[in-house]
Amino acid sequence: IPALRLARVERRYPEGEGFLEILRGVELALMPGEMVALVAPSGAGKSTLLHVAGLLEKPDGGDVVIGGRSTAAMSDAERTRTRREEIGFVYQFHHLLPEFTALENVVMPQMIRGLSRKEAKGRAAELLAFLGLGERLTHRPAKLSGGEQQRVAIARAVANAPRLLLADEPTGNLDPQTSRHVFSTLVSLVRASGLAALVATHNLELAERMDRRLTLRDGLLVELD
Numbered sequence: 001i002p003a004l005r006l007a008r009v010e011r012r013y014p015e016g017e018g019f020l021e022i023l024r025g026v027e028l029a030l031m032p033g034e035m036v037a038l039v040a041p042s043g044a045g046k047s048t049l050l051h052v053a054g055l056l057e058k059p060d061g062g063d064v065v066i067g068g069r070s071t072a073a074m075s076d077a078e079r080t081r082t083r084r085e086e087i088g089f090v091y092q093f094h095h096l097l098p099e100f101t102a103l104e105n106v107v108m109p110q111m112i113r114g115l116s117r118k119e120a121k122g123r124a125a126e127l128l129a130f131l132g133l134g135e136r137l138t139h140r141p142a143k144l145s146g147g148e149q150q151r152v153a154i155a156r157a158v159a160n161a162p163r164l165l166l167a168d169e170p171t172g173n174l175d176p177q178t179s180r181h182v183f184s185t186l187v188s189l190v191r192a193s194g195l196a197a198l199v200a201t202h203n204l205e206l207a208e209r210m211d212r213r214l215t216l217r218d219g220l221l222v223e224l225d
């Protein structure tokens, strides 16, 4: 079953007397282990699509199906629970908590989910080591490089073993070489975990390394190449 399915998803924003139609019936099936690039010009609706897919915004029509479960009729509480359990987010800026160490930043979401501190620490340390940060566990974000900060943000996003990872320009704030390195780490993680990832990016070189490339055209998702 798809990790994420979008079925005729619509989203519009009020504009003047009428509406700005951003998503007009978007269809998508993203399978476990699949890594898909979303490449489209600024203003095309990439963030809107990620927010709707990530249950941060409700669609105006259609359904977002996470791991086979329809969210259309869910209460706000169920949507929030589904988002916390099933979906990880990575953004252009890391949004790590500055007063906490790398390890603590990754432990936190797991403790919120109810894991014991010991279990959470074990998993966080393992994940950070996988991402090449085994020597950085006790560093605060300000003591880490941009690429390291972003890798901690990736570890935090997948700490609760979500089914789906949504990334909005995850390397947008990094220089080209660091971008490549962070992206390679992300690919290894997706391949090792069987997580499905939808990654909005302007970086065509990185998009080429994903399984499929999609763009938004007139409010619909279209395959590139």
Ligand code: ADP
Residues within 6 Å of the ligand: 013, 014, 020, 022, 040, 041, 042, 043, 044, 045, 046, 047, 048, 049
């Ligand atoms: P992208 O991520 O591709 O740059 P966005 O999804 O951020 O595109 O935005 C798509 C369009 O929707 C833009 O024209 C933007 O101004 C508009 N938009 C986004 N969010 C809102 C909102 N909350 N209210 C009104 N218009 C919005």
Ligand code: ADP
Residues within 6 Å of the ligand: 047, 056, 089, 091, 092, 168
């Ligand atoms: P953009 O790509 O449009 O710049 P941001 O990274 O700034 O997006 O975040 C978009 C919105 O989503 C913000 O209003 C932010 O507060 C909200 N947001 C981000 N992550 C979460 C989350 N895990 N839970 C709830 N809201 C979130």
